[in-house]
Amino acid sequence: MFNFLPMPATIVDIRQLTDKERLFTIRLDNDRGIRHRPCQFILISLLGIGEAPISISSPPVDSGRTFELCIRAVGNLTNAMHRLSVNDRIGIRGPFGNGFPVERIEGKDILIVAGGLGLAPLRSLIKYVLQERGRYGRVILLIGTKRPGDILFKEEVLKWEEDPAIETHITVDVAEPSWQRHVGVITGLFKHVGIDPFKTIAAIVGPPVMYRFVIKELLAKGIFEGNIYLDLERRMRCGIGKCGHCQINGIYLCQNGPVLSYLEARKLQEAL
Amino acid sequence: MKPKIGVFSFTSCEGCQLQILNLEDELPILLGQIEFVNFREAMSEKGEDYEIAFIEGSITRESEIEELKKIREKARILIAFGACAHLGGVNNLKNFHPQGSWLPSVYGRTDLFSDTIPTKRVKDVVPVEFVIPGCPIDKKEFLRFIQGLLLNIQPRLPDFPVCVECRSKGNICLVEEGKWCLGSVTRAGCDAICPTYREACAGCRGFVEEANIESLCNILMQNGLSKEEIRDKFRLFNGLEPIDL
Amino acid sequence: MDVTIQSNDVDRFIRGLLLYYDVIAPVARDGRFVFERIDDPSMASLKYDTTLLPPIKWIYPNNEILLEFDLKDITKTEVVAQSRKQVLTFVHPCDINAINLMDEVLAEEPSDVNYLTRRQSTLIIGYECLGPCRENILCFDKGYHIAYRGFDLFFTDIGGRYYVHVATDAGRAMVEGDGIFKKAAYDDWKDLMRARAERKKGFNKKAVEGDIGMLSHFLKEAYNADEIWEAEGRKCLSCGACIIVCPTCYCFDAVDEVCPDMEKGVRYRRWDGCQLRGFCKVAGGENFRKSAAERVRHRVFKKEVYLKKRFGRSGCVGCGRCIDSCIAKISIIDIFNRVMERARRNV
Structure with a gap:
């Protein structure tokens, strides 16, 4: 039987990523790792305020007993998180959801498309794939944000740009004079990357409007619908497929998602 | 530092202030966390060092506009509480009748209150950070609001009917x-x-x-x-x- | 084992139950009925039509506390899942069937500890419907006017006395001992058969025209039938009455409440539902089910397509509460009929 008890945890590190986002490093008091898969999420509990779903940004085996959460201050709970400091206590439930099928895609090229905050969950996948680099073919990363200042994990992204293990392309909607890279919507990056459609697995996370355009582009390149994976956002409330908030047609995203292949998602009228 | 609170009343029955005082069990506990510096219905001191102002009542006289603006200048957070402050309340009914035509039926004479203006909501006069609705307000909602203030979160009103x-x-x-x-x-x-x-x-x-x-x-x-x-x-x-x- | 009880002994039976259990029974209120906790047998009405709220709400109550916590120390958080022993009495088959479905839904892993705890402390006494109890019902269409399981005792009025089917050991314990119940004899059984023959006469009018077994299929075909959903959406007030009174609605929101001392607090769950505007709104502001038309469609699909696909039977038990409670007169019977008609037209 399942109850709603959050596991006590401690904030062990906080890093400011942009104006609105901070990266929190969390350790569970029971000293057990969170044991998650890339693109799973947890529910943060702040007693007296409530719970909010947050994707895990760190790879499963990175740091042993800690994990990382990239949090944008938008609501009551996330704003309250931003006011916390190192050594403050929070509650954690989870991990929830299916996560990314990292075993199923071994040997394939991986095309990762991250729009805005979408890089937060995808970072767990990117870092995982880079750790297990030998098991995968090419790794291509496309990042799109509003402004250069909004790029999450900037230092890491700059490192990835230099890293031959991963082909990184970045675009911004609104450039500044010093900006040397691409300007425009994320689909504009596709003409810079040649892919083998029969070998490529795509992983897309971004704002709701982004999916349709990116998927269209990928299908046009000949990628099979079942090889396009989406990590969808909904109002995850209970995490156990009961409360109904995350339901998309017949499925509960907190249980059967948040990662769906486009083959599955296109049968769900409410998904995209 | 306990947050300092002022409670101010404009055109209303003052029943919403009374709702605060009706928190008989909770107020003594609450006073460990907050301080009322100006609350006419409850105390005679009139402190001007409030950072949070609760406004009750609608605005129906020119003089009230000035008074409200002065409060707004001092307060960091201004809350319209009760239907009069939030919506104009029942006082808004007079707006649908020619100015002054309601005086005889309400007061039995016509030589009173000649300086009234059409009813305004608080938000029509000054910016408002939050609203506690109701006629009168729900005292539990006021309590939750204060708790939100102490927890530094934006209290949320139900979004369902x-x-x-x-x-x-x-x-x-x-x-x-x-x-x-x-x-x-x-x-x-x-x-x-x-x-x-x-x-x-x-x-x-x-x-x-x-x-x-x-x-x-x-x-x-x-x-x-x-x-x-x-x-x-x-x-x-x-x-x-x-x-x- | 089956037994009988004289009608005028029912009060004695309830009085006996009151010694051991919270007794929840249909009680008259302003011309309608509600399931309430009674402390005297005279409060209960055996003859009643569909209650305002379904009895399952005693197993899945509003504002049920899930956690008790200390704001200063998260390790002092405690799970609250407890229940008093209760008997839901004289429950109609539609509501029993609803509880049966919720037993499956909420026991599906990861299961809901609060529901299961209450369910395990709950006994159910069924009461057979020998005819339709209200106008806007479709229990008969769906076969939900009969309950085959999900009760400890089941009462059928056979004229001056009740035929009581004893379905479980807990049920047996309730009827044994004090001599109120008699072992059912052949004549009792014959009267039961006679009553059930009458039931067949009573339930003779289907609310939905056509093969209800095909409804789920036809609904899927009507997913984009805007002439149905847009029209209902324009009427819908998104007031949530239908999802509150439904015996198979279980969606909830979790809310924290803090004591005035700012030290202790509780997290409780409040009934919530897909017909309310903010149900699918995320913190960033996006609303994933914006229009009332989409929300009405989701409710109908959840009952008739999604639950059916997952649990093998319809989530609408046909009690008609959503129809009676809709002031905009949105009727699930009406929607079903239009979906069926559309299917006939499109053949």
Whole structure:
């Protein structure tokens, strides 16, 4: 039987990523790792305020007993998180959801498309794939944000740009004079990357409007619908497929998602 | 540092202030966390060093406009509490009659209050950070609001209508019985107290977002109300809200 | 084992139950009925029509506390899942069937500890419907006017006395001992058969025209039938009455409440539902089910397509509460009929 008890945890590190986002490093008091898969999420509990779903940004085996959460201050709970400091206590439930099928895609090229905050969950996948680099073919990363200042994990992204293990392309909607890279919507990056459609697995996370355009582009390149994976956002409330908030047609995203292949998602009228 | 609070009253029955004082069990505990520096109904001191101002009542005189603006300048956070401050309250009814024509029927004489102006909501005069709705306010909601302030979170009002609370209590629906009730378009949070006592919801907490006024209007007309009667029902509290009947 | 009880002994039976259990029974209120906790047998009405709220709400109550916590120390958080022993009495088959479905839904892993705890402390006494109890019902269409399981005792009025089917050991314990119940004899059984033959006469009018077994399929075909959903959406007030009174609605929101001392607090769950505007709104502001038309469609699909696909039977038990409680007169019977008609037209 399942109850709603959050596991006590401690904030062990906080890093400011942009104006609105901070990266929190969390350790569970029971000293057990969170044991998650890339693109799973947890529910943060702040007693007296409530719970909010947050994707895990760190790879499963990175740091042993800690994990990382990239949090944008938008609501009551996330704003309250931003006011916390190192050594403050929070509650954690989870991990929830299916996560990314990292075993199923071994040997394939991986095309990762991250729009805005979408890089937060995808970072767990990117870092995982880079750790297990030998098991995968090419790794291509496309990042799109509003402004250069909004790029999450900037230092890491700059490192990835230099890293031959991963082909990184970045675009911004609104450039500044010093900006040397691409300007425009994320689909504009596709003409810079040649892919083998029969070998490529795509992983897309971004704002709701982004999916349709990116998927269209990928299908046009000949990628099979079942090889396009989406990590969808909904109002995850209970995490156990009961409360109904995350339901998309017949499925509960907190249980059967948040990662769906486009083959599955296109049968769900409410998904995209 | 305890947050310093001022409670101010404009045109109203002052019943919402009374609701704060009705928190008899909680107030002594609460006073360990907050400090009232100006609260006419409860104390004689008149401190000016408040950072949070609770405004009760609607604005119906020029002098009140100036007074309210002065409070706004001093307060970091300004809260309109109660239907008068939030919506204009029943005071807004006079706006639908020629200026002064209501004096004889209300006061029996015409030589009083010659300086009144059409009723304004607090938000029509100064920016408002938060609203605690209701006629009167729900004292528990005030309490939750103070707690939110202490926890540094934005207190959230229910975004669903009164029907949710009313049905959850197993009440019999007044509209189902052929009567009128505005619960289906009115923001919940009152625990459906009026319909629970078989009294129609008059909408004192204001409309929910995207209220389907048109559908409710059709339903009430089927229950035998005329468009004018329905408009009057809406006007009691929501006369200053844009309603398209 | 089956037994009988004289009608005028039922009060004695309830009085006996009151010694050991919270007794929840249909009680008259302003011309309608509600399931309430009674402290005297005279409060209960055996003859009643569909209650305002379904009895399952005693197993899945509103504002049920899930956690108790200390704001200063998260390790002091405690799970609250407890229940008093209760008997839901004289429950109609539609409501029993609803509880049966919720037993499956909420026991599906990861299961809901609060529901299961209350369910395990709950006994159910069924009461057979020998005819339709209200106008806007479709229990008969769906075969939900009969309950085959999900009760400890089941009462059928056979004229001056009740035929009581004893379905479980807990049920047996309730009827044994004090001599109120007699072992059912052949004549009792014959009267039961006679009553059930009458039931067939009573339930003779289907609410939905056509093969209800095909409804789920036809609904899927009507997913984009805007002439149905847009029309209902324009009427819908999004007031949530239908999802509150439904015996198979279980969606909830979790809310924290803090004591005035700012030290202790509780997390409780409040009934919530897909018909309310903010149900699918995320913190960033996006609303994933914006229009009332989409929300009405989701409710109908959840009952008739999604639950059916997952649990093998319809989530609408046909009690008619959503129809009676909708002041905008949105009727699930009406919607079903239009979906069926559309299917006939499109053949």
